[in-house]
Amino acid sequence: MLTTLAPILLQATWETLYMVGVSLFLATTLGLPLGVLLATSGRGELLEAPLFQKLIGPIVNATRSVPFIILAVAIIPFTRLIVGTSIGTSAAIVPLTVAAIPFIARIIEGAIREVDSGLTEAAQAMGARPLQVVTKVLLPEALPGIIHGLTLTAVTLIGYSAMVGAVGAGGLGDLGIRYGYQRFRPDVMALVVVTLIVVVQAVQMFGDRLARKADKRNI
Template sequence: MWDQVSALLFKALGETLFMVGASSAIAFASGVPLGVILHVTSRGGLLERRVLNGLLSAVVNAARSTPFIILMVLLIPVTRLIAGTSIGTGAAIVPLSIAAAPFVGRVVEGALREVDRGVVEAAQAMGATSWQVIRKVLLPEAFPAILSGLTLSVVSLIGFSAMAGAVGGGGLGDLAIRYGYQRFRLDVMFATVAVLILLVQLCQAGGDLLARLARKDGKS
């Protein structure tokens, strides 16, 4: 019996890793530029654009305030358009990415806001353009904090992926619902929770290590 459970766990773990990995990559690729734009267009920013900043902030806040399970349902037409279906591991990547991108954007914005203003002004005094300040000053200075924030994003996506399983998204959440809850298999439920906890611990430890290494490199 446990051989079957182990096989199901490995399969579900692979699906979860695929969902989280793909959605993290998409969320980072879209969220990091979003965070930079939010920062540089804010009041007193390098490229102050209050109207643009206000519109982006409103969209980001709306996306972040919507519970993920509701967001998944609202995005079913978009998911079908992109993935061709609203059920399965591949389809779950769409709402996961859309849910995580605004969070990543706010994380990056917050990290950039903590960069010493004097460093930015020094770069501008030496004739650096806005793009050069962003690329060579803001992002490198904020990199350790961004790494820590991205780790939190991945951890959140692991939790979101488990919720996606409740509506046919596959992965560990789907295993816990279909084989654990619906079939009254507490052993499957506990095994799934244990794997999720271990996965979160590994991601958090790895992210913390990378952030520490980045801080040491920045001080050397």
């Protein structure tokens, strides 16, 4: 039975990694500038824009407050608009990305706010422009924290991908439901759980290693 399930398990694992990888990339691409602005646009800060803080901050908080499965259902029309369908692996990327953007933005905001303000002041005193301070000082100094945050996001997205898999998105969640739960096969369910644990552990170890390399204190 294991040899019969092996190709299906490999395909489901690939689908999960595809969903998580693409959604993490897209969410980081959009969440990074958003997080930088949230961290630097307050009154008296580097990129002062109080109106932005008042408008975007609550939206980010509200999006983070919505349970993922409800969010995935609520934005089905948007998902269909983007990919033409609400079912399948590619369709699952849309709610995964939407859910991850505010999460990543707050992580990046927090990592940047942990950077010693003296470094920013020193860079400004030497004539650095705001964008230069962000790219040359804030982001490099905050990089270990950002990597840790993105690792946490990836692990969270793996869990989310299992949820959307249960409603037809493919991946390990779909495998567990169709071959394990619906066919009363606890061994298949256990195999899916073990695979998810292995994937999560691999992602966590890889992220921790990258963060250690990026931390200047370890040089």
